[in-house]
Amino acid sequence: MRQAGRYLPEYRMIREKAGDFLKLCFSPELAAQVTLQPVRRFGFDAAILFSDILVVPHALGQPVQFALGEGPQLDAIADRRGLARLKAEVDHSMLTPIYETINRVKADLPREVALLGFCGAPWTVASYMIAGGGTSEQEPARRFAYGDPDGFAELIDKLVDASASYLVRQLQAGADAVQIFDTWAGVLPADEFQRWCVDPTARIIAKVRGHVPGAKVIGFPRGVGTALLRYVEDVPVDAVGLDWTVDPAFARDQIQWRVPVQGNLDPLVLLAGGAALDRAVDNILEAFSERPFIFNLGHGILPQTPIAHVEQMLARVRGT
Amino acid sequence: MRQAGRYLPEYRMIREKAGDFLKLCFSPELAAQVTLQPVRRFGFDAAILFSDILVVPHALGQPVQFALGEGPQLDAIADRRGLARLKAEVDHSMLTPIYETINRVKADLPREVALLGFCGAPWTVASYMIAGGGTSEQEPARRFAYGDPDGFAELIDKLVDASASYLVRQLQAGADAVQIFDTWAGVLPADEFQRWCVDPTARIIAKVRGHVPGAKVIGFPRGVGTALLRYVEDVPVDAVGLDWTVDPAFARDQIQWRVPVQGNLDPLVLLAGGAALDRAVDNILEAFSERPFIFNLGHGILPQTPIAHVEQMLARVRGT
Numbered sequence: 001m002r003q004a005g006r007y008l009p010e011y012r013m014i015r016e017k018a019g020d021f022l023k024l025c026f027s028p029e030l031a032a033q034v035t036l037q038p039v040r041r042f043g044f045d046a047a048i049l050f051s052d053i054l055v056v057p058h059a060l061g062q063p064v065q066f067a068l069g070e071g072p073q074l075d076a077i078a079d080r081r082g083l084a085r086l087k088a089e090v091d092h093s094m095l096t097p098i099y100e101t102i103n104r105v106k107a108d109l110p111r112e113v114a115l116l117g118f119c120g121a122p123w124t125v126a127s128y129m130i131a132g133g134g135t136s137e138q139e140p141a142r143r144f145a146y147g148d149p150d151g152f153a154e155l156i157d158k159l160v161d162a163s164a165s166y167l168v169r170q171l172q173a174g175a176d177a178v179q180i181f182d183t184w185a186g187v188l189p190a191d192e193f194q195r196w197c198v199d200p201t202a203r204i205i206a207k208v209r210g211h212v213p214g215a216k217v218i219g220f221p222r223g224v225g226t227a228l229l230r231y232v233e234d235v236p237v238d239a240v241g242l243d244w245t246v247d248p249a250f251a252r253d254q255i256q257w258r259v260p261v262q263g264n265l266d267p268l269v270l271l272a273g274g275a276a277l278d279r280a281v282d283n284i285l286e287a288f289s290e291r292p293f294i295f296n297l298g299h300g301i302l303p304q305t306p307i308a309h310v311e312q313m314l315a316r317v318r319g320t
Numbered sequence: 321m322r323q324a325g326r327y328l329p330e331y332r333m334i335r336e337k338a339g340d341f342l343k344l345c346f347s348p349e350l351a352a353q354v355t356l357q358p359v360r361r362f363g364f365d366a367a368i369l370f371s372d373i374l375v376v377p378h379a380l381g382q383p384v385q386f387a388l389g390e391g392p393q394l395d396a397i398a399d400r401r402g403l404a405r406l407k408a409e410v411d412h413s414m415l416t417p418i419y420e421t422i423n424r425v426k427a428d429l430p431r432e433v434a435l436l437g438f439c440g441a442p443w444t445v446a447s448y449m450i451a452g453g454g455t456s457e458q459e460p461a462r463r464f465a466y467g468d469p470d471g472f473a474e475l476i477d478k479l480v481d482a483s484a485s486y487l488v489r490q491l492q493a494g495a496d497a498v499q500i501f502d503t504w505a506g507v508l509p510a511d512e513f514q515r516w517c518v519d520p521t522a523r524i525i526a527k528v529r530g531h532v533p534g535a536k537v538i539g540f541p542r543g544v545g546t547a548l549l550r551y552v553e554d555v556p557v558d559a560v561g562l563d564w565t566v567d568p569a570f571a572r573d574q575i576q577w578r579v580p581v582q583g584n585l586d587p588l589v590l591l592a593g594g595a596a597l598d599r600a601v602d603n604i605l606e607a608f609s610e611r612p613f614i615f616n617l618g619h620g621i622l623p624q625t626p627i628a629h630v631e632q633m634l635a636r637v638r639g640t
Contacts, residue, residue, distance in 0.1 A: 136456055139588060146592035186543070189586045189618075190567035191603065223506070225545015226570040247510035250546040266509045268459060272466035283511065298509075 001241075001296055003038035003048050006303035007310075010037050021066035022058070025051045026097040032104035039113060041307075042314060046114040047105060049170070051098055053120025053181060056162050057129050059094040061087040076132030076140070080151050090162035092169060099173040106174030114177060116218070117170030121182035122159035122204075123196040129155070137187045145196060152196075160200050164207035167215075171208070177216035179241070180204065186223025193227050194234075202235045218262060222299070232258050244268075244298025248287030256291045264298035265313070271302050273309040281316040321561075321616055323358035323368050326623035327630075330357050341386035342378070345371045346417040352424035359433060361627075362634060366434040367425060369490070371418055373440030373501060376482050377449050379414040381407040396452030396460070400471050410482035412489065419493040426494030436538070437495035439486050441502035442479035442524075443516040449475070457507045465516060472516075480520050484527035487535075491528070497536035499561070500524065506543025513547050514554075522555045538582060542619070552578050564588075564618025568607030576611045584618035585633070591622050593629040601636040 004011050014034055018024035025031055035050040054064045054072050062085075065073045077083055106115050119125075127141035128134065145152040167178045185197045201219060208215045220241030221231050232240055232255055242251055242263030251261055269280045284295065295317050301310075314320075324331050334354055338344035345351055355370040374384045374392050382405075385393045397403060426435055439445075447461035448454065465472040487498045505517045521539060528535045540561030541551050552560055552575055562571050562583035571581055589600045604615065615637050621630075634640075 142586075142588045143592055146589050146596040147594075149596070186545075186565060189564050189584075189589075189600070190569070191600075193565075193567075223543070223545070225506075225543070225565065226548070226567055226574075227565075228546070229570075230567070244509050245506060245513075245545065245547075247513075247546055247550070249510070250549075254546075264509075266462075268462045269466050269509075272463060274467075276466045276469070280509070280511075 001048070001298075002050070002300045003044065004034045004050050005301055007301060007305040007307065008037055008041065010041070022052070022055075022064060025055060028097050028100035028104055031097070031101040032108065035101065035105045036108060039109070042310060044113070046116055046176075047109055048116045048179075049098070049102060049105070049118060049175065051101070051118070053118070053125055053183075054128060055095060055098065056090060056119060056125055056159065056166060059087075059090045059092070059166075060158070060162060061085065061091070062129055071134045072128065074129060074132050077130050077144075077155075080148070083151060083155055086155075086158065090165060092165070095166060095169070099169050102170055102173040102175055115175050116177050116179055117167065117173075117175030118179040118181060119163045119166050119170075121180050121185065121197060121219075121221075122156045122163060122200040123188070124182050124184045125159055125163075126152070126155050126196075127184045138184045142187065142192070145192065156196060156200050160203050160207070164204045164211075167204070167208050167217075168211045171212045171215055177218060177238070178208070179218040179220060180237075182219070182221045182224075185221040185227075186225065190227060190230075193224065194230065197221060197224075198231055198234045205236055220262075228255060239292075239294060241296065242298060246298070248284055252287045252291075256288060256293065260292035260294065261288060262294035262296045264296070267297050267299050267302050267305070270297065270309050270313060271305045273306065273312060277309060277312060278316055281313055285317065321368070321618075322370070322620045323364065324354045324370050325621055327621060327625040327627065328357055328361065330361070342372070342375075342384060345375060348417050348420040348424055351417070351421040352428065355421065355425045356428060359429070362630060364433070366436055366496075367429055368436045368499075369418070369422060369425070369438060369495065371421070371438070373438070373445055373503075374448060375415060375418065376410060376439060376445055376479065376486060379407075379410045379412070379486075380478070380482060381405065381411070382449055391454045392448065394449060394452050397450050397475075400468070403471060403475055406475075406478065410485060412485070415486060415489070419489050422490055422493040422495055434496040435494060436497050436499055437487065437490035437493075438499040438501060439483045439490075441500050441505065441517060441539075441541075442476045442483060442520040443508070444502050444504045445479055445483075446472070446475050446516075447504050458504045462507065462512070465512065476516060476520050480523050480527070484524045484531075487524070487528050487537075488531045491532045491535055497538060497558070498528070499538040499540060500557075502539070502541045502544075505541040505547075506545065510547060510550075513544065514550065517541060517544075518551055518554045525556055540582075548575060559612075559614065561616065562618060566618070568604055572607045572610075576608060576613065580612035580614065581608060582614035582616045584616070587617050587619050587622050587625070590617065590629050590633060591625045593626065593632060597629060597632060598636055601633055605637065 039047045058064045127138040131140040218239045219237035222243045239260040244266035359367045378384045447458035451460040538559045539557035542563045559580040564586035
């Protein structure tokens with residue numbers, strides 16, 4: 001999950017300096033600083049590239065804007081004509097600053113701290129491209145996919161290629177592993193989940209490993225419930241991220257013996273702090289400590305989160 | 321799921337006549353007409369009371385408003401002082417028009433058509449009461465529950481009592497079965513789901529059956545994923561509603577042998593129609609036809625749904 005953000009005063013300073021959010025993502029010096037901030041402050045075991053999943057549509061010719069305090073905005077793709085306006089391939093020259101950020105971060109990180117790159121999964125990215133932003137259940141993309149499955153498949157295929165080559169460059173630039181975030185996987189029925197999430201993500205990983213043998217990949221299919229089982233059966237991830245709603249007992253019994261898990265503290269209990277936070281941390285440690293696991297939040301950290309709560313959580317996890 | 325609504329021209333006519341949405345819910349003659357409309361047009365096997373889950377907070381002294389084209393609005397409950405302003409018990413005199421609607425509908429329905437009443441589950445209703453409306457992940461209520469679990473438990477307890485007595489009166493007025501909708505159950509971690517959804521819903525059912533022995537209850541914990549297993553183990557429902565994201569194969573293998581299932585067509589595929597709709601209907605029929613099951617949508621019907629698509633779905637289900 002994103003580690004840097006508005007809950008850190010050092011982030012807010014740089015964010016102000018950069019002005020636009022996307023400008024920050026595309027400024028290697030500033031993005032590298034921001035990526036390193038949480039590791040410097042908290043001594044995390046891994047750094048997470050500071051960027052956004054929507055840089056891929058941006059580099060496919062669908063410009064993205066982030067208005068202050070609002071979500072991302074794109075010119076919605078309504079039909080095949082909208083699809084036809086996209087570039088045939090992702091323009092890596094637009095993404096070069098991100099590869100340079102990775103270079104810089106890697107050079108500054110202690111050897112024992114891993115650097116994680118990432119991209120959005122094709123379904124999630126497509127759902128923003130079609131809606132022109134986030135919606136409560138990504139209905140525009142679901143309607144598009146029902147109404148014109150072939151056109152939608154074209155978009156997904158383009159995103160599979162774009163995402164794979166984007167991840168390959170991230171790995172070549174120095175990322176130790178990459179994550180694939182499928183934030184909106186949970187709004188789909190089972191067959192659509194298989195077709196638009198599971199299969200395309202598996203294809204990305206095959207492509208990435210074709211170029212970078214043994215590449216390490218973490219998947220994050222948010223909110224998919226029972227379909228987690230399908231995901232870990234069919235997508236060859238090295239670890240799977242669990243959102244905060246996944247029952248740790250279920251994940252331990254059904255998932256963790258197949259593949260290491262990552263997660264899954266409720267970001268809201270981190271914000272709330274107190275005894276509830278301690279209890280929630282303990283639950284996760286108890287459930288997952290017998291097998292390989294990465295302690296993490298079950299979604300992005302919230303801007304109002306007090307730093308003292310992050311410290312409380314870390315002390316609990318580290319037993320210090 | 322709600323059957324009547326804006327997709328029906330006969331509904332829109334009455335809606336216009338009634339003016340305010342809540343007024344419509346509280347006008348027995350109009351609400352009864354609206355309840356009967358889908359049964360008359362489509363010959364459904366059951367009628368669903370036309371009402372809203374937020375009549376319960378309304379009758380607890382927290383007025384609800386529905387502005388045209390927007391979601392419900394309540395004065396948000398921020399803290400214990402807000403809780404203290406609620407009535408000690410639900411005011412049934414405010415709900416009398418609903419019991420009268422049930423009376424009227426029951427008198428007009430053919431004997432072989434069942435009438436279903438309903439209420440919202442305490443967690444879902446509480447989440448609106450605390451947020452003052454719907455939010456994307458009901459964060460205000462989750463924060464309230466983490467920060468003041470005892471205060472939150474008080475609210476849940478009050479809603480357990482109110483919902484139970486509300487359902488008892490619905491059954492006494494002529495409802496053949498009742499549904500408990502937990503629309504927002506899916507945003508909670510496992511322990512919170514157990515405490516705020518599973519246990520209170522089980523308590524409601526025990527109370528209802530204390531007054532109406534053998535009362536039939538259908539539960540609908542939306543979006544809870546793997547926690548469906550906990551729900552059907554711990555909540556003594558006679559059937560469980562499945563939202564459209566539940567994998568039919570999973571539900572058949574893990575749920576349906578314990579308890580009949582209801583669902584779970586994606587409302588968006590009904591809106592989309594065509595071959596995708598036929599395929600989706602077939603999937604559900606194939607998965608569930610071996611054991612008791614109620615064909616239904618996996619959530620409420622969307623206002624833009626073409627009536628011809630409802631007819632297409634029905635012909636497919638009925639094999640006509």
